[in-house]
Each structure stands twice: as structure tokens, then as C-alpha cells.
Amino acid sequence: MTIKCKKCSTPSIIYQPYSGLHLCEKHFYEDLERKAKLTLRQRYPIKKNDVIAVALSGGKDSSVALLLMHKIFGNRPDIRIVAITIDEGIAGYRDESIARAKELTERLGVEHIVKSFRDEYGKTMDDITSEKKLLENHFGDDKKELGACSYCGVLRKKILNVVARDIGATKLVIGHNLDDEAQTVMLNHFRGDVERMVRFSAASELDGFIVRVKPLRKVPEKEIALYAYLHDLPMELTSCPHSFGALRKEVRRMLNGFEVNHPGTKYSLVRGFDNMVPLLAAGLEVSDIRNCEICGEPCNDSICQACKMLEKSI
Ligand code: SF4
Ligand code: ZN
Known part of the structure; x- marks a missing residue:
């Protein structure tokens, strides 16, 4: 027997255990897009004349984020959307995903900027991982050794922020799910x-940092994958050889297990965190923003994390 959509009589294509809903293709799209719009309205309202930079890796999440921004704001003459792709220099992986990112921006007619670690830092992620014995994230006070993703994330964030600021972006969209x-x-x-x-x-806006906007932060990864697949988005499916740290993998496995047994766990965790942040912020002295003594970029120490990492990886 075909299961029908809860909102119409069309056959369902997805079941959401956390909402108890079976949805057809049309209502699934509506549901996902509504969640993204609500997140934007509540947390990151887009204003008149905003310049929206979208960090586009060529993977499913950032491709869906770009598609949605284009769908929602693409017809607004006052809003400019620019995709930014960072080439970290990861052989056998990044070239493919950059090609997918190009395909998507051409399909949508969106401006596209590509910047590389090699041009900005004089070395690639592959150079950094081979120069340095990178360890997985771990607990404890000794945080000197970090995993590849920590380096990659910090160095990528820095270029994204600089490029976004250079083009006058007022928002920087990230595809986090x-x-x-x-x-x-x-x-x-x-x-x-x-x-x-x-x-x-x-x-919020901090001096020199472009506001990071995450329209997909309330949408489960599986649903983004399905949305991307149904929209036939060009996207790269191979995974990075340096991959995620072991600790994140463990947490991911644990949360997926909880989600199966207790649907809605991930959502509750994020909602609880959102409620907690204003209370934490009130009782905490968050360090002032200063300018890095080496590169001049904003940071909360005398030398920014990217410069510290580059020093260390030489
Ligand atoms: Fe960089 Fe880690 Fe992502 Fe690979 S998996 S691209 S190393 S953040
Ligand atoms: Zn329906």
C-alpha cells in the first residue's frame, strides 16, 4: 500500500520520525524551505541592499544553501548574491568539488569567486598535513596538536571572511545543517x-567579522541530501581524504543512535543550546576583538589562530 502525504493525497516520498509526518515531494520542499526561511527571519534577517556571500564547497549542504538563497532572494534587485569557493589544495577531492561548484553557479547565473590556500598562504592542506604530524582532537589542557580539520577550518574561515569583506558582503551564508x-x-x-x-x-556583527548565517541549521542532513538529489544539484559525493576527526565521528554516531531511539534529539539539543546562550553570555566576559599583529585580521588574541597555525606548520 502506498503511504500518502499527510497534507495531500499524493504518494509520500519521506517520513519524518521527529514530526510524525509523511510528505510528498511538493510538501517536503515546502517544509524544508519554510524551516530555512523561519531561521533566516528569526536569527539573521536579510535587509534591503544586503550583499550575501555564500560559502560554496561543492558538497550537498552548501549547494542547497546557495540554491535556497537564490530561490528566496534571486529576484530582489537590491540584493547581490556571490558564491565563494575555497580551494584548500586536497588532491583527488577538491578539484572535483570545485568543478561541481562552478557548474552550479553557472546554472544559477550566480557570481563565483575561487580562492586558494596556495595563493593566500603559500601552501596547501596536503602540504600542511604532510609537514606536520596532525593528531585528532582530544580533551585535556594540551591542545597544541590539532587534527587536519581544525587547521583547514580556521584557515578557510579566515579567507572566507577576508573575501566576503572585500566584496562588501553584509552576510556570509554557511551550509551547516x-x-x-x-x-x-x-x-x-x-x-x-x-x-x-x-x-x-x-x-551579531563584530568588528571586521561578517555575520555568519546558517539557514539550514534546523534541517536534518538526510533531508538536505534528499532535497539536493531531487533538484539534481551538481555536487561532489566523495569524501575528503583527511576526513573529520575521530571525536566528531564518535559524537555523530552517538547522536544518530539517539535520534533513532528518540526522534527529535538533535533538534532539542540545538534549541536548548540557543536558549542557554544568552544566559551564558551574560555571565561571561567574552574577549575583546583586536587585530592580529601579523596579518591585521580581527581576532581575540594578539596573534590570530590562522597565523599561529601557519607558524607552527612551517
Ligand atoms: Fe578540510 Fe577536514 Fe573538510 Fe577535509 S574534511 S576539507 S580537512 S575540514
Ligand atoms: Zn503533499
């Missing part, structure tokens, strides 16, 4: 890093 957000909340709890938790959630 509900699974990413829930994992990050959990990881910060495990590390006991309260300041990082507050900074992680900052949706």
Missing part, C-alpha cells in the same frame, strides 16, 4: 569550552 550544529554543541560541551560556545552562536 542540524547534524553539524548538534555535533558542535555536543563537542563544545565535551571540551567544556564555554566561551567558544557563546562565540559559536554569535549571529
